[in-house]
Amino acid sequence: MCRFLVYKGREIFMSDLLLKSELSLVLQSYQAKERREPLNGDGFGIGWYDLDIDPTPCVFTSTQPAWSSRNLFRLSEKIRSSCFFAHVRAATKGAYVNEFNCHPFQHEQFLWMHNGKIAEFDKVKRRLRRSLNDTCYNLTQGTTDSEHAFALFLHFLGDKIEDYSIADLSDAMLATIKQILKLTR
Missing domain, CATH: 3.60.20.10 (Aminohydrolase, N-terminal nucleophile (Ntn) domain)
Structure with missing residues (x-):
């Protein structure tokens, strides 16, 4: 790890x-x-x-x-x-x-790292990518679960990417975690 x-x-x-x-x-x-x-x-x-x-x-x-x-x-x-x-x-x-x-x-102004792995990522990757808006889908250049989780976070942050609050960041993170859990069940 x-x-x-x-x-x-x-x-x-x-x-x-x-x-x-x-x-x-x-x-x-x-x-x-x-x-x-x-x-x-x-x-x-x-x-x-x-x-x-x-x-x-x-x-x-x-x-x-x-x-x-x-x-x-x-x-x-x-x-x-x-x-x-x-x-x-x-x-x-x-x-x-x-x-x-x-x-x-x-x-933009965001950095992202992740440690661990999304369970059975190879089986949920397609569904995760399908849930992304076009902008976030096109941001993904690599193949890692980590970068895909980042794209999902940015997707949930939406148009608040330029003007966000701590609550917006927290909500986007929780939505990201919930979506990943939903996809892996």
Whole structure:
């Protein structure tokens, strides 16, 4: 199962949590201790906000293992942010390893990550995609259940994507979970 990190606080260098901490995400990419399979080597991604520049987050993904990416090490030593996402991937058996399937996923001002799997996703994928409006259907570039869940969330957020409240986000998340549960029963 993948590992991810979400940070929201004072502005820090990404490397403080990705490389230097006792439970750094890079360490967890090759030596996760809380699971039978210690490797998360099927890619990684980082997403961060710099609101002084733009409300849209920047995303960098790679299919390279996090532990061997010179770019990840270099970038994380230079990027400071008060809000960032990071993910190391252990692809579900049989899943494609490509950049479209690396988290975090981004649309407009939103970043999305997911850990785990939608039960029997291969059996519900068609029905889930059918329930999406055209815009959200066309946003999906990869094949993961995670990206499809993100598209479903955006579908339920609807036209509030530009002007939303915490209640709107919560309602969209609950509707997403309910729809996924309905599809998997």
